[in-house]
Amino acid sequence: MKSEIWVPEYHAPELWHTEMSRRSFFKRGVSGILGLVAMQHFRATSSAQLEEVVPPAKHCIVLFMNGGASQLDTFAPKPKSKNGGPFAAIPTSVKGIQFSEHLPLVAEQAHHLSIIRSMVSREGNHERARYLLHTGYAPDNTVNHPPLGSITSHYLENNASNLPSSVNINAPTYPSGFLGATHDAFLVNDPSKPVEDLAYPAQMDTHRFRQRLKMLNAIEKDFIAKRTGRSTEAHQAIYKKADELINSPNIQAFHLSEEPIAIREAYGMNKFGQGCLMARRLIEAGVNFVEVSLDGWDTHENNFQRTEELLNVVDPAFAMLLKDLEERALLDRTIVLWLGEFGRTPTINTNEGRDHHTNGWTAVIAGGGIRGGQVIGSTDAHGTKVLTNPIGVPDLFASLCFALGIDAQAENYSRSGRPIRVANDGNVIEELFTI
Numbered sequence: 001m002k003s004e005i006w007v008p009e010y011h012a013p014e015l016w017h018t019e020m021s022r023r024s025f026f027k028r029g030v031s032g033i034l035g036l037v038a039m040q041h042f043r044a045t046s047s048a049q050l051e052e053v054v055p056p057a058k059h060c061i062v063l064f065m066n067g068g069a070s071q072l073d074t075f076a077p078k079p080k081s082k083n084g085g086p087f088a089a090i091p092t093s094v095k096g097i098q099f100s101e102h103l104p105l106v107a108e109q110a111h112h113l114s115i116i117r118s119m120v121s122r123e124g125n126h127e128r129a130r131y132l133l134h135t136g137y138a139p140d141n142t143v144n145h146p147p148l149g150s151i152t153s154h155y156l157e158n159n160a161s162n163l164p165s166s167v168n169i170n171a172p173t174y175p176s177g178f179l180g181a182t183h184d185a186f187l188v189n190d191p192s193k194p195v196e197d198l199a200y201p202a203q204m205d206t207h208r209f210r211q212r213l214k215m216l217n218a219i220e221k222d223f224i225a226k227r228t229g230r231s232t233e234a235h236q237a238i239y240k241k242a243d244e245l246i247n248s249p250n251i252q253a254f255h256l257s258e259e260p261i262a263i264r265e266a267y268g269m270n271k272f273g274q275g276c277l278m279a280r281r282l283i284e285a286g287v288n289f290v291e292v293s294l295d296g297w298d299t300h301e302n303n304f305q306r307t308e309e310l311l312n313v314v315d316p317a318f319a320m321l322l323k324d325l326e327e328r329a330l331l332d333r334t335i336v337l338w339l340g341e342f343g344r345t346p347t348i349n350t351n352e353g354r355d356h357h358t359n360g361w362t363a364v365i366a367g368g369g370i371r372g373g374q375v376i377g378s379t380d381a382h383g384t385k386v387l388t389n390p391i392g393v394p395d396l397f398a399s400l401c402f403a404l405g406i407d408a409q410a411e412n413y414s415r416s417g418r419p420i421r422v423a424n425d426g427n428v429i430e431e432l433f434t435i
Contacts, residue, residue: 053433055403057368058333059283060152061290063276063318064133065310065340066171067126067297070354071362072346072383073307074100076117081382083346086304094373102311105319111373112322112331112366114432118377118386121342121358121393126298129341129358134174136397136424143414146183148400149289150176151422153183155406161286162248169275171293178414185291186245188254191274195254199246206247253285254278266320273317280324283334297340301351322366335368335403346383360386363396368403369433376431394426402428 070085072078077089077100089098092110099107106113123129128139135145146154149166153176157165164186176183188195200209245251252258256274259281267273275292282290294313299306318338325331343361344354360379366372377389401408401423408423 049434050402050428050430053369055369055405055433056332057335057403057405058156059288059290059330060148060335060337060368060400060404061276061279061283061292061321062148063314063321063336063338064171064291064293065297065314065338066130066293066295067299068129068340068342068344068356068361069297069310070299070303070307070344071117071357071360072344072354073304074103074311075115075362075364076379076383078346078381078383081346083348083382083384085348087308097373097375100311102308103315105315106322109319109322109366112326113372114365114370114374114376116363116365116376116391116396116429117360117379118389118391119339119343119361119363119393119396120386120390121361124342124356124358126341126356131174132393133339133341136394136426142416143418143420144175144177145420146177146179146412147174147185148397149173149185149291150179150183151401151406152289152404153185154179154412155422156288156404157183158286158288161250162244163250163253163282163285163287164245165287166289167279167282167287167291169278169290169292170271171291171295173291178412178420185289188275188278190271191256191278192269192271198251198254209243209246250285253281253287256281263320263324266316268313268316270313272313273320276317276321277324280321280328280330283325283330284328299344300349300353300355303344303348303353325367331367333368335370335400336366337363337400338365339363360384363391365432370403371432371435374431376429389431391429392426394424395429396426397423398426399429399432402433 072083073085073087077087077098078084079089088101090101090104090107092099092107094110097110097115099110121129121132123132123138131139134147136148137145149168153165166183166185167188168185169188169191172187173185175181200206256264256278259277264274264277267277272292272294279290279292294310296306296310322331322336325334325336343357345357349355360383377391378387379385380387398408406422408421408426410422411419412422414420
Protein backbone atom coordinates (compact mmCIF):
# COMPACT_ATOMS: atom_id res chain seq x y z
CA MET A 1 0.00 0.00 0.00
CA LYS A 2 1.05 3.61 -0.48
CA SER A 3 3.18 4.96 2.35
CA GLU A 4 2.97 8.63 1.40
CA ILE A 5 0.32 10.56 3.30
CA TRP A 6 -1.55 12.59 0.75
CA VAL A 7 -2.39 16.16 1.77
CA PRO A 8 -5.22 17.98 -0.01
CA GLU A 9 -3.99 20.74 -2.32
CA TYR A 10 -5.75 23.48 -0.37
CA HIS A 11 -3.89 22.44 2.80
CA ALA A 12 -0.52 21.73 1.15
CA PRO A 13 2.44 23.38 2.89
CA GLU A 14 4.92 25.41 0.84
CA LEU A 15 7.75 22.90 0.62
CA TRP A 16 10.02 24.52 -1.96
CA HIS A 17 10.18 28.22 -1.10
CA THR A 18 13.20 27.84 1.22
CA GLU A 19 16.71 27.19 0.00
CA MET A 20 17.89 23.60 0.51
CA SER A 21 21.53 22.78 1.18
CA ARG A 22 23.41 20.15 -0.80
CA ARG A 23 23.78 18.02 2.34
CA SER A 24 20.07 18.16 3.24
CA PHE A 25 19.16 17.44 -0.38
CA PHE A 26 21.46 14.39 -0.36
CA LYS A 27 20.01 13.15 2.94
CA ARG A 28 16.45 13.48 1.69
CA GLY A 29 17.33 11.79 -1.57
CA VAL A 30 18.98 8.81 0.14
CA SER A 31 16.13 8.42 2.63
CA GLY A 32 13.65 8.57 -0.23
CA ILE A 33 15.49 5.82 -2.14
CA LEU A 34 15.72 3.64 0.98
CA GLY A 35 12.04 4.21 1.64
CA LEU A 36 11.21 3.19 -1.90
CA VAL A 37 13.29 0.01 -1.60
CA ALA A 38 11.63 -0.82 1.73
CA MET A 39 8.18 -0.25 0.25
CA GLN A 40 8.92 -2.51 -2.72
CA HIS A 41 9.99 -5.23 -0.26
CA PHE A 42 6.82 -4.67 1.78
CA ARG A 43 4.63 -4.96 -1.31
CA ALA A 44 6.38 -8.14 -2.41
CA THR A 45 5.86 -9.63 1.05
CA SER A 46 2.22 -8.55 1.08
CA SER A 47 1.61 -10.06 -2.34
CA ALA A 48 3.12 -13.35 -1.22
CA GLN A 49 0.85 -13.43 1.83
CA LEU A 50 -2.22 -12.55 -0.23
CA GLU A 51 -1.50 -15.37 -2.68
CA GLU A 52 -2.57 -17.78 0.07
CA VAL A 53 -5.89 -15.98 0.62
CA VAL A 54 -8.97 -17.09 -1.30
CA PRO A 55 -11.83 -14.76 -0.29
CA PRO A 56 -15.26 -16.42 -0.50
CA ALA A 57 -17.26 -13.31 -1.46
CA LYS A 58 -19.81 -13.60 -4.28
CA HIS A 59 -22.02 -10.64 -3.39
CA CYS A 60 -21.62 -7.03 -2.28
CA ILE A 61 -23.95 -4.64 -0.45
CA VAL A 62 -22.98 -0.96 -0.30
CA LEU A 63 -24.66 1.33 2.23
CA PHE A 64 -23.99 4.76 0.75
CA MET A 65 -24.38 7.87 2.91
CA ASN A 66 -25.19 10.63 0.41
CA GLY A 67 -23.54 13.87 1.46
CA GLY A 68 -20.69 12.38 3.49
CA ALA A 69 -21.04 11.34 7.13
CA SER A 70 -18.92 12.74 9.94
CA GLN A 71 -16.30 10.22 10.99
CA LEU A 72 -15.98 11.76 14.46
CA ASP A 73 -19.70 11.40 15.12
CA THR A 74 -19.97 7.80 13.86
CA PHE A 75 -17.11 5.26 13.76
CA ALA A 76 -14.04 7.35 14.71
CA PRO A 77 -14.96 9.37 17.82
CA LYS A 78 -12.47 11.70 19.50
CA PRO A 79 -14.18 12.24 22.88
CA LYS A 80 -11.17 14.00 24.46
CA SER A 81 -10.61 16.35 21.53
CA LYS A 82 -11.75 19.94 21.22
CA ASN A 83 -13.38 18.75 17.97
CA GLY A 84 -15.14 15.78 19.56
CA GLY A 85 -18.61 17.28 19.69
CA PRO A 86 -21.36 16.39 22.20
CA PHE A 87 -21.70 12.66 21.41
CA ALA A 88 -20.23 10.21 23.90
CA ALA A 89 -18.06 7.29 22.79
CA ILE A 90 -19.28 3.83 23.79
CA PRO A 91 -17.48 0.46 23.95
CA THR A 92 -18.15 -2.18 21.33
CA SER A 93 -17.93 -5.96 21.18
CA VAL A 94 -14.19 -5.53 20.53
CA LYS A 95 -12.05 -4.30 23.40
CA GLY A 96 -10.48 -0.93 22.69
CA ILE A 97 -12.75 0.02 19.78
CA GLN A 98 -15.31 2.73 20.39
CA PHE A 99 -18.21 4.07 18.31
CA SER A 100 -20.62 6.96 18.71
CA GLU A 101 -23.23 6.53 21.43
CA HIS A 102 -25.88 6.60 18.70
CA LEU A 103 -24.63 3.31 17.20
CA PRO A 104 -25.29 0.90 20.11
CA LEU A 105 -26.64 -1.95 17.96
CA VAL A 106 -23.85 -1.73 15.39
CA ALA A 107 -21.38 -1.62 18.29
CA GLU A 108 -22.55 -5.12 19.21
CA GLN A 109 -21.50 -6.26 15.73
CA ALA A 110 -18.02 -4.67 15.83
CA HIS A 111 -16.35 -8.10 15.80
CA HIS A 112 -17.49 -8.37 12.17
CA LEU A 113 -16.20 -4.94 11.16
CA SER A 114 -12.97 -3.55 9.77
CA ILE A 115 -13.02 0.19 10.39
CA ILE A 116 -10.74 2.14 8.06
CA ARG A 117 -10.10 5.48 9.78
CA SER A 118 -7.51 6.77 7.33
CA MET A 119 -9.32 7.22 4.02
CA VAL A 120 -7.89 9.96 1.80
CA SER A 121 -9.09 11.49 -1.45
CA ARG A 122 -8.51 14.49 -3.70
CA GLU A 123 -12.19 15.10 -4.39
CA GLY A 124 -13.99 17.48 -2.04
CA ASN A 125 -16.84 18.34 -4.41
CA HIS A 126 -20.00 16.26 -3.97
CA GLU A 127 -20.55 15.29 -7.60
CA ARG A 128 -16.90 14.54 -8.33
CA ALA A 129 -16.49 12.61 -5.08
CA ARG A 130 -19.68 10.62 -5.64
CA TYR A 131 -18.44 9.62 -9.09
CA LEU A 132 -15.04 8.63 -7.64
CA LEU A 133 -16.56 6.53 -4.86
CA HIS A 134 -18.82 4.71 -7.29
CA THR A 135 -16.34 4.08 -10.12
CA GLY A 136 -12.89 4.29 -8.53
CA TYR A 137 -11.94 6.99 -11.04
CA ALA A 138 -12.04 10.77 -10.96
CA PRO A 139 -14.47 12.25 -13.51
CA ASP A 140 -13.08 12.39 -17.04
CA ASN A 141 -14.90 14.14 -19.87
CA THR A 142 -13.55 11.62 -22.37
CA VAL A 143 -14.94 8.43 -20.83
CA ASN A 144 -17.81 7.23 -18.62
CA HIS A 145 -16.41 4.70 -16.16
CA PRO A 146 -18.72 1.91 -14.97
CA PRO A 147 -19.70 1.89 -11.29
CA LEU A 148 -18.86 -1.00 -9.00
CA GLY A 149 -22.31 -2.53 -9.45
CA SER A 150 -21.82 -2.74 -13.22
CA ILE A 151 -18.35 -4.20 -12.74
CA THR A 152 -19.68 -6.96 -10.53
CA SER A 153 -22.53 -7.55 -12.97
CA HIS A 154 -20.05 -7.87 -15.84
CA TYR A 155 -17.68 -10.27 -14.08
CA LEU A 156 -19.98 -12.16 -11.72
CA GLU A 157 -23.31 -12.15 -13.55
CA ASN A 158 -25.51 -15.02 -12.46
CA ASN A 159 -28.18 -15.60 -15.09
CA ALA A 160 -29.73 -18.49 -13.19
CA SER A 161 -31.95 -16.22 -11.10
CA ASN A 162 -33.13 -14.01 -14.00
CA LEU A 163 -32.96 -11.11 -11.57
CA PRO A 164 -30.83 -8.04 -12.28
CA SER A 165 -27.21 -8.56 -11.29
CA SER A 166 -27.04 -5.01 -9.91
CA VAL A 167 -29.80 -3.19 -8.00
CA ASN A 168 -29.85 0.33 -6.57
CA ILE A 169 -32.32 1.20 -3.84
CA ASN A 170 -33.47 4.75 -2.98
CA ALA A 171 -31.20 6.52 -5.49
CA PRO A 172 -29.96 5.93 -9.05
CA THR A 173 -26.33 5.29 -9.89
CA TYR A 174 -24.19 5.92 -12.94
CA PRO A 175 -24.73 4.04 -16.22
CA SER A 176 -22.48 1.10 -17.01
CA GLY A 177 -20.61 3.03 -19.69
CA PHE A 178 -18.51 0.95 -22.04
CA LEU A 179 -19.55 -2.30 -20.33
CA GLY A 180 -22.91 -2.02 -22.06
CA ALA A 181 -26.46 -1.24 -21.02
CA THR A 182 -27.16 -4.84 -19.98
CA HIS A 183 -25.11 -4.08 -16.85
CA ASP A 184 -27.01 -0.94 -15.85
CA ALA A 185 -28.47 -1.16 -12.37
CA PHE A 186 -32.16 -1.81 -11.77
CA LEU A 187 -33.60 1.05 -9.68
CA VAL A 188 -36.02 0.65 -6.77
CA ASN A 189 -37.13 4.15 -5.81
CA ASP A 190 -38.93 3.25 -2.60
CA PRO A 191 -38.61 -0.25 -1.09
CA SER A 192 -41.36 0.47 1.43
CA LYS A 193 -43.86 0.47 -1.46
CA PRO A 194 -44.59 -2.26 -4.02
CA VAL A 195 -42.00 -2.13 -6.81
CA GLU A 196 -43.55 -0.81 -10.00
CA ASP A 197 -43.71 -2.67 -13.32
CA LEU A 198 -42.97 -6.15 -11.98
CA ALA A 199 -45.97 -7.63 -13.76
CA TYR A 200 -47.53 -7.47 -17.22
CA PRO A 201 -50.33 -4.97 -17.79
CA ALA A 202 -53.91 -6.18 -17.60
CA GLN A 203 -54.91 -8.60 -20.41
CA MET A 204 -51.23 -9.27 -21.21
CA ASP A 205 -49.39 -12.56 -20.76
CA THR A 206 -45.95 -13.92 -21.61
CA HIS A 207 -46.91 -15.26 -25.04
CA ARG A 208 -48.57 -12.02 -26.20
CA PHE A 209 -45.72 -9.89 -24.83
CA ARG A 210 -43.07 -11.88 -26.65
CA GLN A 211 -45.05 -11.81 -29.89
CA ARG A 212 -45.14 -8.06 -29.59
CA LEU A 213 -41.39 -8.01 -28.94
CA LYS A 214 -40.81 -9.96 -32.17
CA MET A 215 -42.96 -7.48 -34.06
CA LEU A 216 -41.13 -4.52 -32.52
CA ASN A 217 -37.75 -6.03 -33.40
CA ALA A 218 -38.85 -6.55 -36.99
CA ILE A 219 -40.02 -2.93 -37.26
CA GLU A 220 -36.84 -1.54 -35.69
CA LYS A 221 -34.37 -3.86 -37.41
CA ASP A 222 -33.22 -1.51 -40.18
CA PHE A 223 -33.26 1.54 -37.91
CA ILE A 224 -31.12 -0.17 -35.27
CA ALA A 225 -28.65 -1.50 -37.85
CA LYS A 226 -27.92 2.03 -39.01
CA ARG A 227 -27.78 3.62 -35.57
CA THR A 228 -25.65 1.49 -33.32
CA GLY A 229 -24.57 2.93 -29.98
CA ARG A 230 -25.40 3.06 -26.30
CA SER A 231 -28.93 4.44 -26.79
CA THR A 232 -29.80 1.57 -29.12
CA GLU A 233 -28.23 -0.99 -26.78
CA ALA A 234 -30.10 0.44 -23.80
CA HIS A 235 -33.39 0.40 -25.71
CA GLN A 236 -33.01 -3.29 -26.52
CA ALA A 237 -31.62 -4.22 -23.10
CA ILE A 238 -34.54 -2.66 -21.23
CA TYR A 239 -37.10 -4.82 -23.01
CA LYS A 240 -35.01 -7.96 -22.62
CA LYS A 241 -34.31 -7.38 -18.92
CA ALA A 242 -37.94 -6.47 -18.22
CA ASP A 243 -39.16 -9.69 -19.82
CA GLU A 244 -36.64 -11.78 -17.86
CA LEU A 245 -37.48 -10.04 -14.59
CA ILE A 246 -41.25 -10.38 -14.90
CA ASN A 247 -40.88 -14.09 -15.60
CA SER A 248 -38.23 -14.79 -12.98
CA PRO A 249 -39.21 -17.38 -10.35
CA ASN A 250 -37.24 -15.26 -7.86
CA ILE A 251 -39.21 -12.07 -8.34
CA GLN A 252 -40.66 -12.53 -4.86
CA ALA A 253 -37.37 -11.20 -3.51
CA PHE A 254 -38.75 -7.71 -4.11
CA HIS A 255 -41.91 -8.40 -2.07
CA LEU A 256 -41.19 -7.32 1.50
CA SER A 257 -44.76 -8.12 2.51
CA GLU A 258 -43.66 -11.76 2.72
CA GLU A 259 -41.38 -10.94 5.67
CA PRO A 260 -42.68 -11.23 9.25
CA ILE A 261 -43.65 -7.82 10.57
CA ALA A 262 -41.22 -8.25 13.49
CA ILE A 263 -38.31 -8.55 11.04
CA ARG A 264 -39.44 -5.52 9.06
CA GLU A 265 -39.73 -3.46 12.22
CA ALA A 266 -36.29 -4.62 13.41
CA TYR A 267 -34.73 -3.14 10.27
CA GLY A 268 -36.77 0.06 10.66
CA MET A 269 -39.98 1.01 8.91
CA ASN A 270 -38.35 3.61 6.69
CA LYS A 271 -36.86 3.63 3.20
CA PHE A 272 -33.33 2.87 4.35
CA GLY A 273 -34.29 0.12 6.78
CA GLN A 274 -36.61 -1.54 4.28
CA GLY A 275 -33.93 -1.10 1.63
CA CYS A 276 -31.45 -3.05 3.76
CA LEU A 277 -34.03 -5.80 4.21
CA MET A 278 -34.66 -5.90 0.47
CA ALA A 279 -30.89 -6.06 -0.07
CA ARG A 280 -30.70 -9.19 2.10
CA ARG A 281 -33.60 -10.78 0.20
CA LEU A 282 -32.02 -9.97 -3.17
CA ILE A 283 -28.62 -11.35 -2.16
CA GLU A 284 -30.35 -14.49 -0.91
CA ALA A 285 -32.03 -14.81 -4.32
CA GLY A 286 -28.70 -14.58 -6.18
CA VAL A 287 -28.25 -10.87 -6.98
CA ASN A 288 -24.56 -9.95 -6.99
CA PHE A 289 -24.64 -6.27 -6.04
CA VAL A 290 -27.06 -4.03 -4.13
CA GLU A 291 -26.57 -0.42 -3.10
CA VAL A 292 -28.85 1.20 -0.51
CA SER A 293 -28.62 4.98 -0.19
CA LEU A 294 -29.49 7.32 2.66
CA ASP A 295 -29.68 11.06 1.97
CA GLY A 296 -29.16 13.95 4.36
CA TRP A 297 -25.50 13.79 5.41
CA ASP A 298 -24.36 17.17 4.05
CA THR A 299 -24.44 18.67 7.52
CA HIS A 300 -22.91 22.13 7.12
CA GLU A 301 -25.51 23.30 9.61
CA ASN A 302 -26.94 21.70 12.74
CA ASN A 303 -24.67 18.68 12.32
CA PHE A 304 -25.30 17.00 15.65
CA GLN A 305 -29.09 16.98 15.66
CA ARG A 306 -29.23 15.86 12.03
CA THR A 307 -26.55 13.20 12.50
CA GLU A 308 -28.31 11.80 15.57
CA GLU A 309 -31.55 11.50 13.57
CA LEU A 310 -29.74 9.76 10.71
CA LEU A 311 -27.89 7.38 13.02
CA ASN A 312 -31.21 6.38 14.57
CA VAL A 313 -32.08 5.14 11.07
CA VAL A 314 -28.70 3.58 10.28
CA ASP A 315 -28.08 1.76 13.56
CA PRO A 316 -30.96 -0.78 13.55
CA ALA A 317 -30.79 -1.35 9.78
CA PHE A 318 -27.01 -1.87 9.57
CA ALA A 319 -26.90 -4.06 12.69
CA MET A 320 -29.88 -6.17 11.63
CA LEU A 321 -28.44 -6.62 8.14
CA LEU A 322 -25.21 -8.05 9.57
CA LYS A 323 -27.09 -10.25 12.05
CA ASP A 324 -29.54 -11.48 9.43
CA LEU A 325 -26.81 -12.31 6.90
CA GLU A 326 -24.85 -14.21 9.54
CA GLU A 327 -27.85 -16.23 10.69
CA ARG A 328 -28.59 -17.22 7.09
CA ALA A 329 -24.94 -18.21 6.42
CA LEU A 330 -24.65 -15.39 3.88
CA LEU A 331 -22.23 -13.03 5.62
CA ASP A 332 -19.10 -14.98 4.70
CA ARG A 333 -20.12 -14.70 1.04
CA THR A 334 -21.30 -11.08 1.15
CA ILE A 335 -19.22 -7.93 1.54
CA VAL A 336 -21.04 -5.13 3.35
CA LEU A 337 -19.51 -1.68 2.87
CA TRP A 338 -20.60 1.52 4.67
CA LEU A 339 -19.28 4.87 3.46
CA GLY A 340 -20.07 8.22 1.84
CA GLU A 341 -18.25 10.38 -0.68
CA PHE A 342 -15.94 11.85 2.02
CA GLY A 343 -16.04 12.79 5.70
CA ARG A 344 -16.72 15.99 7.62
CA THR A 345 -14.24 18.46 9.07
CA PRO A 346 -13.15 17.85 12.66
CA THR A 347 -13.55 21.58 13.32
CA ILE A 348 -17.09 22.71 14.04
CA ASN A 349 -18.19 25.80 12.12
CA THR A 350 -20.22 28.75 13.40
CA ASN A 351 -23.46 27.06 12.31
CA GLU A 352 -22.84 24.01 14.52
CA GLY A 353 -21.97 22.13 11.36
CA ARG A 354 -19.08 20.26 9.84
CA ASP A 355 -17.84 20.90 6.30
CA HIS A 356 -16.24 18.63 3.66
CA HIS A 357 -13.16 16.68 4.72
CA THR A 358 -11.02 14.44 2.50
CA ASN A 359 -7.94 13.72 4.63
CA GLY A 360 -8.79 11.11 7.24
CA TRP A 361 -12.38 9.95 6.89
CA THR A 362 -13.91 6.54 7.58
CA ALA A 363 -15.17 3.52 5.66
CA VAL A 364 -16.45 0.34 7.33
CA ILE A 365 -16.31 -3.15 5.79
CA ALA A 366 -17.66 -6.51 6.95
CA GLY A 367 -18.24 -10.03 5.62
CA GLY A 368 -16.96 -11.70 2.49
CA GLY A 369 -13.82 -13.07 4.10
CA ILE A 370 -12.91 -9.66 5.55
CA ARG A 371 -11.12 -9.82 8.89
CA GLY A 372 -13.37 -8.22 11.51
CA GLY A 373 -12.78 -6.62 14.89
CA GLN A 374 -10.02 -4.25 13.82
CA VAL A 375 -9.20 -0.63 13.08
CA ILE A 376 -7.01 0.21 10.09
CA GLY A 377 -5.12 3.50 10.04
CA SER A 378 -5.25 6.44 12.41
CA THR A 379 -5.53 10.20 12.55
CA ASP A 380 -4.00 12.71 14.97
CA ALA A 381 -5.47 13.57 18.35
CA HIS A 382 -7.95 16.04 16.86
CA GLY A 383 -8.73 14.07 13.68
CA THR A 384 -7.32 16.70 11.35
CA LYS A 385 -4.90 14.54 9.36
CA VAL A 386 -3.85 10.95 8.77
CA LEU A 387 -0.96 9.65 10.86
CA THR A 388 -0.70 6.01 9.74
CA ASN A 389 -1.70 3.84 6.82
CA PRO A 390 -3.46 6.24 4.42
CA ILE A 391 -5.94 4.40 2.22
CA GLY A 392 -6.95 5.85 -1.15
CA VAL A 393 -10.15 5.11 -3.03
CA PRO A 394 -8.22 3.04 -5.64
CA ASP A 395 -6.88 0.90 -2.79
CA LEU A 396 -10.42 0.31 -1.56
CA PHE A 397 -11.58 -0.66 -5.06
CA ALA A 398 -8.63 -3.00 -5.56
CA SER A 399 -9.49 -4.66 -2.24
CA LEU A 400 -13.17 -5.06 -3.12
CA CYS A 401 -12.20 -6.63 -6.45
CA PHE A 402 -9.79 -8.98 -4.68
CA ALA A 403 -12.51 -10.03 -2.25
CA LEU A 404 -14.94 -10.69 -5.10
CA GLY A 405 -12.42 -12.63 -7.20
CA ILE A 406 -12.28 -9.93 -9.90
CA ASP A 407 -8.94 -9.13 -11.51
CA ALA A 408 -8.43 -5.45 -10.67
CA GLN A 409 -5.81 -5.17 -13.42
CA ALA A 410 -8.06 -6.55 -16.14
CA GLU A 411 -8.71 -4.12 -18.97
CA ASN A 412 -11.89 -3.24 -20.81
CA TYR A 413 -12.03 -0.89 -23.75
CA SER A 414 -13.92 2.36 -24.02
CA ARG A 415 -15.91 3.07 -27.17
CA SER A 416 -12.93 4.94 -28.55
CA GLY A 417 -10.68 1.91 -28.00
CA ARG A 418 -8.95 3.23 -24.89
CA PRO A 419 -7.95 0.48 -22.41
CA ILE A 420 -9.42 1.06 -18.94
CA ARG A 421 -8.41 -1.06 -15.97
CA VAL A 422 -11.07 -2.33 -13.58
CA ALA A 423 -9.37 -0.59 -10.63
CA ASN A 424 -7.34 2.57 -11.01
CA ASP A 425 -3.84 1.65 -9.86
CA GLY A 426 -4.74 0.74 -6.29
CA ASN A 427 -3.13 -1.75 -3.91
CA VAL A 428 -5.04 -4.40 -1.98
CA ILE A 429 -5.38 -3.48 1.71
CA GLU A 430 -3.54 -6.44 3.18
CA GLU A 431 -4.92 -6.06 6.71
CA LEU A 432 -8.43 -6.78 5.49
CA PHE A 433 -7.52 -10.34 4.53
CA THR A 434 -4.58 -11.51 6.64
CA ILE A 435 -4.33 -12.29 10.34
